[in-house]
Amino acid sequence: MAPPSQEVLFSLQIPAHKSPAAPSPGGTITVSRLSLTPSLPRDATAFQSMSSNPAHGRARPRHGDQPPPPPIYLLTHHSPPDNRLTPPFLQTYLHALLRLQHGDYPYGILLTTSSITKFFSNGLDLATFQPSDKPRYLYPLWRKLLTYPMPTCAVINGHGFAGGLMLSMFHDFRIMNPHRGWLCLNELEFDAELAPAMASIFKAKLTNSTFRSLLLEARRFTSLQALEYGLVDGLGGLEEAVNVMTDVEGGHGRAGMVVSVRGRGTVYGKLKEEMYKDVLTQLEMSELEETQIVERRMLDRVMRDKEEKILIERLGGVEKAKL
Amino acid sequence: MSSLPQEVLFTLPIPPHKSPAAPSSGGKITVSKLTLPTADPSNPTASTSMSSHPAQGKPRPKHGDPAPTPPIYLLTHHSPPDNRLSPHFLSTYLHALLKLQHGGYPYGLLLTTSSIPKFYSNGLDLATFTPETKTKYLYPLWRKLLTYPMPTCAVVNGHAFAGGLMTAMFHDYRVMNPHRGWLCLNELEFDAELQPAMAEIFKVKVPNAVFRSLVLEARRLTSLQALEAGLVDGLGGVEEAVEVMTDVDGGHGRGVMVVGARGRKTVYGKLKEEIYREVLAALDMKQDVEDEMWEGRRKDRETREREEKELLERLGREGKAKL
Numbered sequence: 092m093a094p095p096s097q098e099v100l101f102s103l104q105i106p107a108h109k110s111p112a113a114p115s116p117g118g119t120i121t122v123s124r125l126s127l128t129p130s131l132p133r134d135a136t137a138f139q140s141m142s143s144n145p146a147h148g149r150a151r152p153r154h155g156d157q158p159p160p161p162p163i164y165l166l167t168h169h170s171p172p173d174n175r176l177t178p179p180f181l182q183t184y185l186h187a188l189l190r191l192q193h194g195d196y197p198y199g200i201l202l203t204t205s206s207i208t209k210f211f212s213n214g215l216d217l218a219t220f221q222p223s224d225k226p227r228y229l230y231p232l233w234r235k236l237l238t239y240p241m242p243t244c245a246v247i248n249g250h251g252f253a254g255g256l257m258l259s260m261f262h263d264f265r266i267m268n269p270h271r272g273w274l275c276l277n278e279l280e281f282d283a284e285l286a287p288a289m290a291s292i293f294k295a296k297l298t299n300s301t302f303r304s305l306l307l308e309a310r311r312f313t314s315l316q317a318l319e320y321g322l323v324d325g326l327g328g329l330e331e332a333v334n335v336m337t338d339v340e341g342g343h344g345r346a347g348m349v350v351s352v353r354g355r356g357t358v359y360g361k362l363k364e365e366m367y368k369d370v371l372t373q374l375e376m377s378e379l380e381e382t383q384i385v386e387r388r389m390l391d392r393v394m395r396d397k398e399e400k401i402l403i404e405r406l407g408g409v410e411k412a413k414l
Numbered sequence: 415m416s417s418l419p420q421e422v423l424f425t426l427p428i429p430p431h432k433s434p435a436a437p438s439s440g441g442k443i444t445v446s447k448l449t450l451p452t453a454d455p456s457n458p459t460a461s462t463s464m465s466s467h468p469a470q471g472k473p474r475p476k477h478g479d480p481a482p483t484p485p486i487y488l489l490t491h492h493s494p495p496d497n498r499l500s501p502h503f504l505s506t507y508l509h510a511l512l513k514l515q516h517g518g519y520p521y522g523l524l525l526t527t528s529s530i531p532k533f534y535s536n537g538l539d540l541a542t543f544t545p546e547t548k549t550k551y552l553y554p555l556w557r558k559l560l561t562y563p564m565p566t567c568a569v570v571n572g573h574a575f576a577g578g579l580m581t582a583m584f585h586d587y588r589v590m591n592p593h594r595g596w597l598c599l600n601e602l603e604f605d606a607e608l609q610p611a612m613a614e615i616f617k618v619k620v621p622n623a624v625f626r627s628l629v630l631e632a633r634r635l636t637s638l639q640a641l642e643a644g645l646v647d648g649l650g651g652v653e654e655a656v657e658v659m660t661d662v663d664g665g666h667g668r669g670v671m672v673v674g675a676r677g678r679k680t681v682y683g684k685l686k687e688e689i690y691r692e693v694l695a696a697l698d699m700k701q702d703v704e705d706e707m708w709e710g711r712r713k714d715r716e717t718r719e720r721e722e723k724e725l726l727e728r729l730g731r732e733g734k735a736k737l
Contacts, residue, residue, distance in 0.1 A: 279672050282681045290688045299619045299689075300644060306685055307565065307586065308669040388687065399512050406509045 095333060097123035103187055105170050106179040112218035118170035120187045125163040160337055161351030162199030164191060169206045173213035176254045181228040188235050198354050200336050200347040204246035211247045212255030223378055230288060230374045236261040237367055240360035242346040246332045253277060260292045264343055265323040266332040273311040274322055280309050288373035295370050297321060420446035420488060426510055428493050431500040435541035441493035443510045448486040483660055484522030484674020487514060492529045496536035499577045504551035511558050521677045523659050523670045525652060527569035534570045535578030545701060553697045559584040560690055563683035565669050569655045576600055583615045587666060588646040589655040596634040597645055603632050611696035618693055620644055
């Protein structure tokens, strides 16, 4: 397939970010609309044969003959050097999503990707990260992605580390570059705990044994491993993502098709609110609540530690008494 | 048993257990440190090649060259005839875990197994089981296992029934003897209800279809079936467990390496507190809250049964009235 042509709808500036560890000169988030080349036969048949169940005999089209393929939007984020999830980045990203959602654009499919070849996103900038940044910038963006009224697919072109991987997990679907990039949660390697909101998306979307390997081994998943373990839904780049997201029978195209017909009346986002209500509960926690939970857990640990040491002495004492 | 040389660190006696159904003459829990065969210098050990991603080129060791394998501890429980989870057994097991955690030993990997060939553990002794056994001995042990600051791997050498299987599930990983033993939850066979904490660990760790067969069929899984179902992570004995748990590229060794390097600073146990928050909530449920839950459920059942019988009569009368 020839690379789809893009019509830029709007471009937003990401302000510069000062940091001792991960400074950024600023960047852009661009939202375009893709036009697929008309010579692609797959699209036509995909929408025509809505049912290929042999028991039904001939294919029955759903909404008239050959409904048009849904609009495909592409959000490209560019914040050198490595797309850190800084407050300016997060705020601009959210702005772009809101503008697309409320800006009179017909509903369709949203793909997102990075134009920095090596990185989808390298996660948070821990050097400048404030705890208040989470409920102020990070969680609102994640919440919007998670409940977006159009199907979302992250096209992971390069590394997705920690917060960068999480960003892709808050999308509905993920397509990963087979030739480059790792997915990894490396909290274990720098003694960082995982916030409940961050853990919750993995608990909702992955099996425990995959989450265990991600978090407790800080395992680096290559594209093939990511596919095998269900971290991503397919391998490829933009073209493959378009194929998978518009293929009604073999892929995930039904979502985009129904949403584009239903438009603003679609229940798509609300369905996700129900599916992911446990995750949303975590995301909606205020900074105070989250701090309280973490503190309570820490106090609990300190208390248990003390009790355990007393218990060891007591059990050891009982033993010695028996000798 | 294992042919790997072991240096015994400490042994704790398990006092005898009186019971009409499953008496035990007493036993012991031994914690040893395993000595691995020295690596062939011409063939770098797995621990040096931390990355094998083709795009990255040559493997890069993480903490110096080559990183030493962290200590591997083996806890062997021996409580004839069949390693019942009696209060004495549970208390001694917890004592051993605490002694290893707080006793100044460098952190590494903990394997656990039974030295009774036929049984890993035959579960609780229901003849003497009381709510006190549960809250004072069983749940504290399970909680400690679940949040242990080192990776834990149960080497299931023989039968693991009911509470015995559950104990294995509270470990991070499981390796099972391919030649003998079944995994089974047989609550159905003796009309026992499933406690919340017991159900929760399975709900988190295995897919519903597997949980269903375990609980609703009291199905006995052989080693191959257990591997296929995802209940265990590999087949073998202590040697295979060591291999799988120290293989950084193909196995689960990365977590062990990082914990070994981080030692007491490791966040390993805390990460598990987050992953298993729901299970911990069930384990920490106060007895009176749980009692209320059971009572509420029982009353609810009675009310529903009564209402259903009334409904049945009414529908029957209405049916007759229409004729």
